[in-house]
Amino acid sequence: MVEFRARAVVIATGGAGRIFPFTTNGAIKTGDGMAMAYRAGVPLKDMEFMQYHPTGLPGTGILITEGSRGEGGILVNKDGYRYLQDYNLGPPDPWPRKKAMELGPRDRLSQAFWHEQQKGRTIKTPHGDVVHLDIRQLGEKLINERLPMVRELALAYVGVDPVHAMIPVRPVVHYTMGGIHTDIDTATPLPALFAAGECACVSINGANRLGSNSLAEIVVFGARAGRAAANFAKTNPKPGLAGKAGEAAQARLRELFGREGGGDSVSSLRKAMNDTMESDAGIYRSEDRLRQTCDTLADLRARYRRMPLQDRSNVFNTDLVQALELGCMLDVASALAQSALQRKESRGSHQRLEYTARDDANYLKHSLASYQGDAPPTISYRDVVITKSQPAERVYGGAAT
Amino acid sequence: MARSNKPMLWLPFAGGGLVAALIIPVLILITGVLVPLGVLHLRYETIAAFAHNPLGKLIVLGAVALPAWHAAHRLRMTAHDLGLGSGIAIKAACYGTAWLLILAAAGALIAV
């Protein structure tokens, strides 16, 4: 192990979409930085808010950009019907227009898919149910100019040329609104520790992030984190050697290498985690299913502590890396599940079947999940900071303005 | 690392490639096919007058020198790629041959 002694640390490790089985996220998005801060005593804020992007390719989860709808693409169910008009996002025409139909917010579109699925109006494929994204009406020239990657991805990964056929899509886990609790200058409650980007929760994105805001966020808060960390480093001394903490970390690693036996592996525990998150902590949640997830995760965390490595080498050991990532994912997943269980209302991307309305009186608050080691996290709340914009009803659709 | 003087070799190489591509096929067609077949008739007096003219001498020299240089540089590169290295012997053989051709052409044009 190598010890880094830094006057200030900025965590910018991204989100945790890989706790779900079907996600746009790359392999590395396992919430490692979130787990590190969480275990060090920094609460994870608003973890229950996980964004499903409405248009991912079935099977791979590859993202089909929102831009395809921005350019005028439409979503239809198995009857060729633009179903979003049934969910307070219509009328369908004129099209395209802002904040209506396919340009509605991501949480509402993903929720509409779930409802269409319940009604049996989605299309069945070997990779699960889908709806169709139709951009044929944009024409080949515009598609090649503005959406070349959409055409390339659809052709390569689902064998569809969107110039001539509709693209099969379904909601896919995409962005973690929650994360490491920071203030508006990226500082966490732990002195010298800062966080920025998807791993952090200022919160900029609330219960549902708008398209492109994560890019704007990293530019703004990346710069703030850099400046804040530099200022802190200038005015604070270098920390001493890690000492006991370093020895303990080394000991944990040696213990992991030394484990024998057991039927569990990284892939088997990861699959079990993925399965429970998708079935019981997905777009729509309920009390018993969330309790089930919390229990399953607690069990998986216990089994994880006994799980042996299959590769014990010291050179580029990716079994070890995946094992460490799994540990982080299990911690982050339990924070998500517990926060979701405690929030007894529906708000943005967190939807409860038994509490369908938004409850500002009790829940206009950020949730804070605090690490309790082997025990499940404790959840507390913190008022939302409201300055210029006042909470109101989220209204979409209607006539063109 | 420092800026290389390779442009000294590369500029005439690039120019030679352009000239070779533009005129060599046509020259082969004319002198190797059309004239022998009697399709085209070139009169000695016309060509000689061209070669007597200073501008004409320059054009003929260019048509020989640049492609020769291009071939030399390309053969040197190929020798390197084939594992024959890029030592002084290879360079002397390639560029030396090109210089011989160029000087011979120049000499002949001056004499004419």
Next chain:
Amino acid sequence: MSETITLEVLRYHPETDSEPHFQRYVVPYRDDWVVLDALNHIKDNLDATLSYRWSCHMAVCGSCGMTINGEPKLSCHSFLRDYRGKVVRVEPLDHFPIERDLVIVMDSFMEKLGSVKPWLIPKVEKPLSAGEYLQSPGQMQVFHQYTQCINCLLCYAACPQIGLNEDFVGPAALALAHRYNLDSRDGGRDARAEVVASNEGIWECTFVGACSEVCPKHVDPAAAIQQTKISASVGWLKDLLTPGAHR
């Protein structure tokens, strides 16, 4: 019994192997699977000790470059349906030292990338208060293609000159230098020329063009290098005819 396909994968473990060897795995054949899906199946179900790099699974992060049946490819963009009925041989990228299994040591590339000064060097420094450096969409189009490099190293694996001389700065690094040289906001061509126009820079290239053939993002590094040869030669002539004048 459903259809299967065989992968023959290079294994190398520096702590126990004196040299690399091949190991065969039989995996399910799926029409829409890529080689990466097969590797993940192997790691998750057959052999957790197999090491390889990957992340995005959509040909945009550049992590999963490998040699597949002799060609440098992204394993997430190599479809099993194109190898149906054959054995798929999977090896690490050519021209780089092997660290472990399919993982190469890419330190030399990271150094080369840094050596071409891949950042904006403004023509005239101005403070933040003076505002942004403006650029029109047309000016951006001039260099847009060269911004698309994902550092996947397929071009280095394909380039025979890299094979002959590992000091060659190489296609991706030179294409990136070109990206900055073409940027209207940049004035760093001279500063980069020390490395770019050196013997190990553009002049090691003999325009084989294999780099552009294998590039998954259509960057066309070969074009970048040839264009740079012209500008470097013009610069050399200027220096010769008017020494020190244009600095």
